[in-house]
Amino acid sequence: MRSRLSDLPFKRIGLLSLAILLCSLAFAKPDLLTRKPDTLANSQPMPNETSMPEAKLANNAPILPFEIQVSDAAIEDLQRRLAATRMPDQLRQTSWEYGTDSSYLAELLSYWRNDFDWREQESQLNQFDQFKTEIDGLDMHFIHQRSENPNAIPLMVVHGWPGSVAEFTKIIGPLTDPVAHGGNSTDSYHVIAPSLPGFGFSEKPNQPGYSPEKFAHMLAALMERLGYEQYAIAGGDWGAIINRYLANNYPDRLIGLHSNMVLANPPADETVRNNVSEAESTLREARTAYMQNEVGYQQIQRTKPQSLGYGLNDSPAGLAAWIVEKFHGWSDMPQGADGYLDNHFTKDELLTNISIYWYTETITSSARIYYENSKTPVAKPIEYIDVPTGAAVYPAEIYITPKSWVEAAYDLRHYTLMDQGGHFAALEQPESYINELNTFFRLLR
Numbered sequence: 218m219r220s221r222l223s224d225l226p227f228k229r230i231g232l233l234s235l236a237i238l239l240c241s242l243a244f245a246k247p248d249l250l251t252r253k254p255d256t257l258a259n260s261q262p263m264p265n266e267t268s269m270p271e272a273k274l275a276n277n278a279p280i281l282p283f284e285i286q287v288s289d290a291a292i293e294d295l296q297r298r299l300a301a302t303r304m305p306d307q308l309r310q311t312s313w314e315y316g317t318d319s320s321y322l323a324e325l326l327s328y329w330r331n332d333f334d335w336r337e338q339e340s341q342l343n344q345f346d347q348f349k350t351e352i353d354g355l356d357m358h359f360i361h362q363r364s365e366n367p368n369a370i371p372l373m374v375v376h377g378w379p380g381s382v383a384e385f386t387k388i389i390g391p392l393t394d395p396v397a398h399g400g401n402s403t404d405s406y407h408v409i410a411p412s413l414p415g416f417g418f419s420e421k422p423n424q425p426g427y428s429p430e431k432f433a434h435m436l437a438a439l440m441e442r443l444g445y446e447q448y449a450i451a452g453g454d455w456g457a458i459i460n461r462y463l464a465n466n467y468p469d470r471l472i473g474l475h476s477n478m479v480l481a482n483p484p485a486d487e488t489v490r491n492n493v494s495e496a497e498s499t500l501r502e503a504r505t506a507y508m509q510n511e512v513g514y515q516q517i518q519r520t521k522p523q524s525l526g527y528g529l530n531d532s533p534a535g536l537a538a539w540i541v542e543k544f545h546g547w548s549d550m551p552q553g554a555d556g557y558l559d560n561h562f563t564k565d566e567l568l569t570n571i572s573i574y575w576y577t578e579t580i581t582s583s584a585r586i587y588y589e590n591s592k593t594p595v596a597k598p599i600e601y602i603d604v605p606t607g608a609a610v611y612p613a614e615i616y617i618t619p620k621s622w623v624e625a626a627y628d629l630r631h632y633t634l635m636d637q638g639g640h641f642a643a644l645e646q647p648e649s650y651i652n653e654l655n656t657f658f659r660l661l662r
Contacts, residue, residue: 360385374388388643454478465599543640544567
C-alpha cells in the first residue's frame with residue numbers, strides 16, 4: 218500500500234414465501250420494493266447529474282485542519298427552545314406503539330437542558346484529527362486518525378441516517394491503536410470517517426442529484442485526495458449502500474468491503490435462492506414482520522423531506538423524538554414499555570448525535586438522501602461485487618440477507634450471524650464490531 222501523506226497538515230501522521238420476500242423488500246430501509254439499490258427502471262444517466270467523471274472531482278483544493286466550534290449563541294438558543302417545549306398528549310397505557318414515548322422523551326429533553334454538556338462532548342470529538350477539503354464543489358468534513366503502525370490498513374468507515382461520525386467514537390481508538398486497548402498491533406488501521414454531504418459538518422448540497430452513487434464517487438475522490446491508492450471500506454445503513462456503489466465503480470482500489478447491513482437481491486437460481494438456513498429464515502421472518510410498522514419515516518423522507526424539515530429544524534424536541542425513535546426501534550432491546558434505551562446507549566451518546574444534527578441544521582439535507590435515491594437514475598447498475606466482502610448480520614438489523622444470497626452477489630469471504638446487537642453496531646456493540654472487522658481483514662492482510 219502506498220500513500221502520499223507528507224504534505225498534509227496532520228497532528229499525527231425453511232424458505233420464506235414470496236409474500237414474505239416482497240414484504241421484506243418493501244420494508245427494508247433503502248426502499249427496495251419501489252427501487253432496488255442496484256437498479257432502476259430505465260436507468261439511464263442524466264447528463265452532468267449522475268455520471269461523475271473523475272476529472273470533474275479532481276482539483277487542487279487544500280486539506281485544512283478543522284475543529285468543531287459551536288457558538289455560545291447557538292447553545293443559548295437551544296436552551297431557550299428546550300425551555301419552551303410544548304409536549305403533545307399521549308394515550309394512556311401506551312409507550313412506543315404510536316411513536317416516541319412521551320415519558321422517555323421528557324426525560325431526555327430534561328437531561329439535554331439541565332445536564333448535557335455539549336462543550337465536553339465537543340472536546341471529546343475534537344480529540345480526533347479532523348479536516349475539510351472541497352470535493353465536487355462542497356466542503357467535506359472527515360476524521361482522519363492515523364495509526365503509528367506503518368503497515369496499518371487505510372479503512373474508511375461510512376455512517377448513515379440518522380447517524381453521524383459520532384457513531385464511531387468508540388472504535389477509532391481500538392482500530393488505530395489496538396495495543397493500547399488490549400489488542401494486537403497487526404490489527405491496525407488508519408481510520409477515515411467522513412461526514413456525508415448534507416450531514417453534520419459537511420456542506421449541504423444546493424442542487425438535486427446527490428444520490429448514494431454520487432456520494433460513492435465523492436468518497437473515492439476523497440480517498441484519492443488523501444493519497445490512498447488501496448484501502449478498505451466498512452459501514453452500515455446508507456454507508457453500506459454507498460460503499461456498495463463504491464465497490465461497483467472502483468473495485469481495483471479496494472482491499473475489501475465490510476458491511477453490517479449487507480444487501481443483495483434474491484438470486485435468480487432457485488436452488489441458491491432456497492438455500493437459506495433455519496436460523497436465517499427465522500430471523501428474516503421476524504425482522505420482516507417487525508419492520509412493517511417501522512417505515513413511516515422512510516415514506517415521508519422519500520417523498521416530502523422539505524415539509525418535514527420545517528418542524529424538525531425548528532424544534533429540538535421534534536428532532537430528538539424523530540431520531541431517538543430509530544435508536545429505540547432498531548436496537549437489540551425489548552420494544553414497548555419493557556425496553557429502556559439507556560441500557561444500550563447513554564444519554565450523552567444519543568444527544569451528541571442529535572446535537573450534531575441540531576447545531577449544523579442538517580436534518581433536512583440529510584433526509585433528502587431518501588428522495589435522491591428514489592429519483593436519481595443509476596449510472597452503473599450493480600450486477601456483482603468483485604471485491605472481497607465480509608458481513609456481520611446483527612439480529613436486530615432492519616434487513617436480513619441470507620448468506621447464499623450474499624454469496625451470489627459478492628465475493629464473500631466472511632459471514633457471521635451475530636448473537637446480539639442492532640442497526641447501530643459500532644456504537645451499541647463496539648467490541649463485537651471491532652472483532653468482526655479484524656477477523657475479516659486478517660484474511661486480506
